Every structure is written in structure tokens, then in C-alpha cells.
Amino acid sequence: MSRQFTPKVVTANALLEGDVVYLTKQGHWTRQHAEADLIEDAVTAEIRLLEAQALAHEVVGPYLADAVAGKNGPEPVHFREAFRTRGPSNYAHGKQPV
Amino acid sequence: MYAYTDFDRDFLAERNAQFRAQVERRIDGSLTEDEFKPLRLMNGLYLQLHAYMLRVAIPYGTLNAGQMRQLAMIADRWDKGYGHFTTRQNIQYNWPQLRDVPDMLDALGEVGMHAIQTSGNTIRNVTADHFAGAAAEEVADPRPVAELIRQWSTDHPEFQFLPRKFKVAVTGSDQDRAVTAAHDIGLRLVERHGRLGATVLVGGGLGRTPMIGKVLSDYVALDDLLPYLEAVVAVYNLLGRRDNKYKARIKITVHENGIEEIRRLVDAEFAPRKAAFNGADMALLDKIKADFAAPDFTPGAGDFQAHYTDDPVFRSFVDTNTVAHKHRDYAILTVSLKAHGATPGDATSDQMRVLADLAETYAHDELRISHEQNVILPHMPKRHLRAVFDALSQAGLGTANIGLASDIIACPGMDYCALATARSIPVAQEIATRFEELKLEHAVGPLKIKISGCINACGHHHVGHIGILGLDRAGVENYQITLGGDGGPDAVIGERAGPGFAYDEVVDAVERLVRAYLDLRDHADETFLDTYKRLGATPFKAALYPEVKAHAA
Numbered sequence: 055m056s057r058q059f060t061p062k063v064v065t066a067n068a069l070l071e072g073d074v075v076y077l078t079k080q081g082h083w084t085r086q087h088a089e090a091d092l093i094e095d096a097v098t099a100e101i102r103l104l105e106a107q108a109l110a111h112e113v114v115g116p117y118l119a120d121a122v123a124g125k126n127g128p129e130p131v132h133f134r135e136a137f138r139t140r141g142p143s144n145y146a147h148g149k150q151p152v
Numbered sequence: 153m154y155a156y157t158d159f160d161r162d163f164l165a166e167r168n169a170q171f172r173a174q175v176e177r178r179i180d181g182s183l184t185e186d187e188f189k190p191l192r193l194m195n196g197l198y199l200q201l202h203a204y205m206l207r208v209a210i211p212y213g214t215l216n217a218g219q220m221r222q223l224a225m226i227a228d229r230w231d232k233g234y235g236h237f238t239t240r241q242n243i244q245y246n247w248p249q250l251r252d253v254p255d256m257l258d259a260l261g262e263v264g265m266h267a268i269q270t271s272g273n274t275i276r277n278v279t280a281d282h283f284a285g286a287a288a289e290e291v292a293d294p295r296p297v298a299e300l301i302r303q304w305s306t307d308h309p310e311f312q313f314l315p316r317k318f319k320v321a322v323t324g325s326d327q328d329r330a331v332t333a334a335h336d337i338g339l340r341l342v343e344r345h346g347r348l349g350a351t352v353l354v355g356g357g358l359g360r361t362p363m364i365g366k367v368l369s370d371y372v373a374l375d376d377l378l379p380y381l382e383a384v385v386a387v388y389n390l391l392g393r394r395d396n397k398y399k400a401r402i403k404i405t406v407h408e409n410g411i412e413e414i415r416r417l418v419d420a421e422f423a424p425r426k427a428a429f430n431g432a433d434m435a436l437l438d439k440i441k442a443d444f445a446a447p448d449f450t451p452g453a454g455d456f457q458a459h460y461t462d463d464p465v466f467r468s469f470v471d472t473n474t475v476a477h478k479h480r481d482y483a484i485l486t487v488s489l490k491a492h493g494a495t496p497g498d499a500t501s502d503q504m505r506v507l508a509d510l511a512e513t514y515a516h517d518e519l520r521i522s523h524e525q526n527v528i529l530p531h532m533p534k535r536h537l538r539a540v541f542d543a544l545s546q547a548g549l550g551t552a553n554i555g556l557a558s559d560i561i562a563c564p565g566m567d568y569c570a571l572a573t574a575r576s577i578p579v580a581q582e583i584a585t586r587f588e589e590l591k592l593e594h595a596v597g598p599l600k601i602k603i604s605g606c607i608n609a610c611g612h613h614h615v616g617h618i619g620i621l622g623l624d625r626a627g628v629e630n631y632q633i634t635l636g637g638d639g640g641p642d643a644v645i646g647e648r649a650g651p652g653f654a655y656d657e658v659v660d661a662v663e664r665l666v667r668a669y670l671d672l673r674d675h676a677d678e679t680f681l682d683t684y685k686r687l688g689a690t691p692f693k694a695a696l697y698p699e700v701k702a703h704a705a
Contacts (some may be wrong), residue, residue: 070179070250072203111181114199132627134201134566137575141202142567144495144577147232147247148202 062099063090063121063128064106065138066113074138075113077106083113087139088127093118153216153518154299154443156264164261167268171195172254179251194274194312196267197253200570206245206253207270208260212280212298212322213241213521213528215265217512220519222263224504230256235504237489237497239523239561239612240319241279242270246568268306273314275305275385279321281329282522285446286484286530288476292341292348294324296441297377300433304378311385315392316400318385319357322350326641331523333365333643334358334615336402337384342371349373354384354414355406358609362645363403366411368418376426378433383421387414447516447531449479454535465552468594469541472552477531485515485532487544488551488559489525492588496562496580497525506547510540523612524561526554557593557601557666558584561612565605565622566629572605574622574629574655579603582659587666596666599680600639615639617681618665619646620658631658633665635692636684647689649696661696668695 064077075083076090084090093099099118106116120131130136141148156164171191178188192198196207208223215223223243227235230252231245238244248256260266270277278298285293301320305311311318323330324341332338338353349371356365372380391409393399399408406414460467474483487507490496499507507527511519514536520528532540544550553559560583563569565576580603587593602616606623613619619634630652637646653661666680672691673683684692694700 067199067203072199072247072250074202110185114185133629134624137566138201142246142577143575144498144567144581145232 059094059096059099060120060131061122061128062093062118063087064093064099064102064116065090065119065135066106066116069112069114072114077102077116081105083109086127087121087130087135088124090121090128092121092123092128153214154295154440160264161261164264164266165258167195167266168254168257168261171257175250175254190272192253193271194268195253195257196270197248197250198271198570200246200568201566201572202568203247204250204253205568206248206256206267207238208243208245208265208267209270209277210241210243210265210521211278211302212284212295213282213523214284214295215519215521216517217508217519219263219265220504220508220511222259222265224501224508226256226259227501227504229259234498234500236495236564237499237521237525237527239525239563239610240277241282241521241523242277243521244564246564271317272312273316273318274312275301275308275314275318275320278302278305279319279330279335279523281323281325281327282520282524282528283329283475283484283530284324284520285444286477286482287325287327288478289327290325290478291343292324293444294322294330294339294341296437296444297339297341297350297374298322299440299444300378300437301381303436304381304433310382311389314385314389315394316397318388318402320381328641328643329522331612331615331639331643332356334362334612334639335365336388337381338365339377344371347373350377352380352384355403355411356643357401357403358612358614359401360398360607361401361403362609362614363407364643364645365403366406368411368415374437375431375434376422379426379429380418380422382425383418386421386425387417391417447518449482449531450533451479451481452535453481453533456534456537459538466538466541469550469552470537472556472594473554474532474537481534483532483534483537485529485537485540486522486554487527487529487549488553489527489549490553490559490584491548491551492553492558492584493581494548494584495577496560499527503547503549506543506549510543514540524559526559553593555598555600557587557596557599559600560584561600561602561616563604563606563610565603565611569605569610571608572622573607573624574605574631576603576605576611576620576622579620579622579631579655579658583662586659586663590663592666592670595676596670597676597679599666601662602637612639613637614645615643616646617684618662620662623652625652629655631655631661633658633661633696635665635689636681638681649689649693650700651697664695664698665692668692
């Protein structure tokens with residue numbers, strides 16, 4: 055039996071800066087996790103990942119990451135993805151509020 | 153220091169121009185990421201968690217003031233004003249942008265530095281004892297040998313696509329500050345009948361399957377060293393597993409085939425290769441040795457003794473951060489990049505410039521980077537120590553904690569590294585802060601705490617007296633503790649203590665270990681490691697897991 059699908063976002067790193075980016079519903083890349091398209095089914099997830107891979111001139115290494123619906127948009131599930139939304143914990147370099 | 157020749161400079165310029173064109177082709181879409189990735193890795197450029205990372209080699213950890221200033225300039229111009237010194241005598245820039253990297257490489261090339269072979273399945277930056285050329289007990293300065301190996305291995309056509317990365321370390325001292333037993337090849341320079349040679353260890357390494365290197369040859373004469381090394385790497389290149397990256401390092405090759413069989417194959421390979429060298433490498437070594445001639449040491453300690461006697465703060469700094477130099481009026485000064493609560497190994501561009509100025513003004517224009525992520529002024533005249541201490545203190549570099557609990561090796565962990573499974577840096581910061589608050593670390597004395605954020609063990613946790621390995625346990629950071637590891641001449645892999653600790657438990661766990669040691673030690677001079685060796689793991693485990701002890705009772 056296949057595993058039950060859990061919601062996902064498409065994420066990658068921007069080609070020029072290396073920043074963490076997320077695919078929006080409109081097919082653009084955003085730096086904000088909350089603006090990502092939260093994908094609710096496996097077929098759509100596969101299609102959206104293929105779309106992202108076709109944008110290889112803009113990003114590097116797109117993949118699907120688990121997420122859940124939050125108050126202001128999708129939120130990461132795993133701590134690794136949570137760190138990717140805000141940058142390193144030792145400096146305010148990245149997306150932490152300054 | 154080794155001075156780059158026109159050949160070296162042209163080589164770097166050409167290589168950088170090649171990479172510049174490759175970057176342009178990636179950006180304009182002519183190259184896919186799959187095509188570009190091996191090319192960027194050949195030039196030290198990774199893509200990490202939040203950004204690109206450029207890893208720059210500091211061969212055998214040696215650099216001069218001009219090079220340090222250039223590293224600072226690069227940090228300011230193309231990064232965020234700091235650099236991270238690593239456990240492999242490299243500096244990493246954590247925030248470069250792809251378009252800028254060719255300019256960064258050109259700037260490095262201006263001062264004879266590069267990022268070649270700091271990545272990929274090839275012979276990596278050759279590391280060496282950070283006290284080389286200065287240590288009182290040294291048999292020979294290992295750096296000329298390390299430089300010879302660097303030149304031989306750089307772009308060596310046979311060894312660009314090895315089964316896995318390959319690390320070589322060289323020491324010229326029986327103190328082995330280069331952790332040679334934890335390298336693919338470890339070289340320990342020795343003298344036999346008045347002739348310099350090397351004991352060759354092979355198959356050491358930490359990571360997923362930690363192993364201590366085995367002696368492949370007790371003595372290889374210096375004039376046979378390069379063909380012998382070439383034979384070792386050639387045998388590995390043929391035998392090494394390419395079917396499974398976790399079994400690809402030479403330690404597995406040695407383990408699976410046995411050291412005797414590896415020795416037989418190396419000896420067979422060595423004979424024909426030896427003929428090809430013709431002594432040209434020894435002529436080159438002689439030239440290289442001249443570049444590493446010791447500076448003219450100026451006698452006289454000035455008013456060092458008066459400052460040492462009168463000022464307890466200065467005295468503590470000297471006692472903790474300096475060791476004996478081969479010249480009695482000099483000291484080897486280790487500058488801590490581990491101020492309590494700071495990120496281990498990080499230096500701001502301003503701090504780099506202070507270190508460069510001090511080296512140039514007072515200390516024969518020489519600096520070293522240690523695998524313990526500190527900076528060393530190897531030839532520090534005692535008469536200038538006071539002035540240097542004052543300047544360091546002003547720059548936030550005067551922490552007197554070398555070899556103590558807060559002098560922690562920590563890999564970048566999940567704060568930066570794409571491979572990591574947990575964070576290392578904040579754990580190191582919190583442990584250091586805790587010991588500062590407790591005012592205990594000087595009473596505790598020598599204690600090596602080492603932290604890795606994943607099984608690859610860049611933080612050398614296996615050879616920490618207290619090792620900490622960060623893992624992902626069901627989506628939560630979890631920290632496993634190992635005890636009794638040692639990276640010295642009689643290197644030992646630490647033993648896993650038991651179940652791991654949650655992020656918010658691990659600092660308390662380390663404190664319990666240290667407090668247990670203070671209760672258990674025979675006398676104030678018995679170190680943590682000696683106490684552990686005397687009593688074994690049991691009393692330390694009892695301190696780590698008090699609930700288990702209570703339950704058993």
C-alpha cells in the first residue's frame with residue numbers, strides 16, 4: 055500500500071544568489087515560505103515539481119518538502135525546512151527579522 | 153613561506169578564466185546544473201542550505217599577512233564581512249553569489265591562493281601540524297613535504313576521479329597535532345640513521361565508519377616518498393569501491409582487503425613508479441625547503457617577565473594560549489577564535505586584519521590556521537607578547553581558553569551545511585557560555601569537546617574527549633555523546649555513551665560529565681582523559697544517565 059500523501063511545497067535554491075525559494079501558485083519563485091503553493095495531492099505535486107525542474111535556469115535542485123497549512127500560509131513541518139525559512143541561528147544573516 | 157612562481161600564477165589565472173567561462177555558460181543556460189556541478193566543485197564552490205559556499209585552501213595552514221588581508225577584503229567585498237576557518241585548514245565563505253565567484257578566485261590568485269581540490273573525489277588540501285617550524289620537539293618541519301605533495305597532487309591527471317575524497321596530513325613531531333591517524337594517508341616524519349623519512353599510515357578516517365589508520369610502512373625514505381604515495385593512491389584508485397559511496401573511502405579498502413594485501417600491492421606498484429621520478433622531486437624539495445627557512449630569531453625577552461609576574465590576566469593568557477618555541481625568547485601563540493558564545497572558527501574581516509597587522513609588525517609575518525579552528529602566530533617574540541595581547545583583547549581575540557572546555561571544534565552543522573542532520577554551532581555556543589558562567593574551565597583543565605552536526609564527522613567528534621554527534625531522530629534534533637576519544641599520537645575513537653539527548657538537554661549532560669570528572673579525578677593534574685582511561689566509562693555514564701542509575705538501584 056502506498057503511503058498517504060501529505061501536503062508539500064516545491065522548494066529550491068536560486069541560481070544566482072543561492073537563496074532558499076519556493077514555487078508559488080502562479081509559477082513564480084518567492085523567498086517567503088508563506089507565499090508558497092501548498093500542494094494537496096500527489097499528482098499535482100509531481101506536475102509542479104516537473105514545472106520547477108523546467109525552470110533550471112532560475113533555480114538549483116528543486117524538491118518537494120512537507121508543509122502544513124498555517125494561519126498566514128504554508129508552514130514547514132521538519133526542523134530542517136524551518137531553518138531554511140529563516141537562515142542560520144548564529145547570525146541574522148538570511149531571513150531573520152533584524 | 154613558499155613563493156609562487158610565474159608558472160603557478162599563470163596556472164591559476166588560466167584555471168580561473170576557464171571557470172569564469174563555465175559560470176557564464178551556467179548563467180546563460182548553456183550548461184545545465186548537472187553539467188555545471190562537477191565543474192564548480194572542482195573549484196571549491198558548493199551550494200549549501202541557504203547560499204553558495206566557497207571553500208578556499210590554506211595549504212598546511214600557513215599564510216602571511218598579505219594573504220590574511222586579502223581574505224578579509226574578500227569577506228567584505230563579496231561576502232558578509234566574516235569567514236569561517238574549518239577543521240581542514242580551509243576558510244569558507246558562506247554567502248558568495250555565483251556571479252562573483254570568478255572575481256573572488258582571481259583575488260585569491262593575486263596572493264597565491266585558490267580553491268582547487270577543496271572539493272570532489274580527489275586529493276584534498278594537504279594539512280599539517282600548525283606548529284610546524286616552531287615547535288621545540290619537532291624532528292623536521294613538515295611543510296616542505298606537504299608543499300611537495302600539494303604540487304604533485306594538484307591536477308594530477310590520474311587522481312581527479314578517485315572513488316571518494318582523499319585526505320593527507322603530515323606531522324614532523326611525535327606530538328602529532330595533525331591527527332594523522334584519522335586521515336586517508338597520515339605521514340609522520342622520522343629520522344633513521346641520519347636520514348629523514350616518513351612512517352606512512354593508511355586507512356584512517358572518521359565519518360560513518362571511524363577507523364584509526366594502520367602503519368603501511370614504518371619508514372619510507374624521503375626520496376621514495378612521492379612514488380610511494382603515488383603507488384598507494386593508484387592501488388586505491390583501482391581497488392576502491394565505486395558501487396557504494398559509503399564504502400568507497402580507502403579505510404574500507406584497507407579493511408576489506410587487509411593491510412598485508414594492500415602493502416603487497418603498493419610495493420608492486422611502487423617499483424615501476426619509482427623509476428619515473430628520477431630525483432626531480434628531490435631537487436624541487438630542496439628548493440621548497442629554502443622557502444621555509446626559519447626567520448632570523450632576535451634574542452632577548454624584553455620586559456616579558458615583569459608583565460608576566462605583575463598582571464594575572466596576562467599571565468593566564470600566556471599560560472593558556474602559548475607553548476614552548478624552539479627559541480627560548482619566543483613562544484608559539486594560539487589566538488582563540490572561540491570567545492565564549494562566539495561561533496567556533498569564525499573571524500570578522502576586522503579581526504583578520506588585526507591578526508595580519510600583528511603578524512607583520514611583531515611576529516615575522518607568519519600565521520597558521522589550526523584544525524582546531526584557531527589562528528596561530530608561530531614565531532612570537534616574548535618581548536612583544538604584552539603588546540600583542542593588548543591588541544588582541546581590543547579586537548575580541550584575547551580569550552584565554554586554548555585546550556579548555558570552551559575551545560570547542562564544531563562543524564557548521566545544519567545552520568549552513570546541506571548534509572547536516574542537526575545544528576552544531578548553537579550547542580557549542582551554549583556549552584562555552586555555560587562554562588564561562590560556571591567559571592570552571594580553568595579548574596577543569598585540558599578538555600577537548602568536539603561537535604559534528606552529522607555522521608560525516610567534520611567536527612571530529614569521534615576523537616573528542618567528549619564527542620557530540622547531532623542527529624535527526626524522528627524529525628527532532630538529538631545529540632549522541634561519545635567518551636574517551638583522542639586525536640593525539642595514540643589516537644583512539646571514543647565510545648558511544650548511550651541514548652542521545654534532546655537539544656535542550658545536551659548542555660546539561662556535558663556539565664554533568666565535567667562535574668563527575670571533578671569528583672572522580674585523583675588530583676588536579678589528572679586530566680579528564682586520564683581519569684576516563686583509569687576508571688572507564690561506567691562512572692561517566694552514571695553521571696550522564698542518573699535516572700538509569702536510580703532505576704537500577
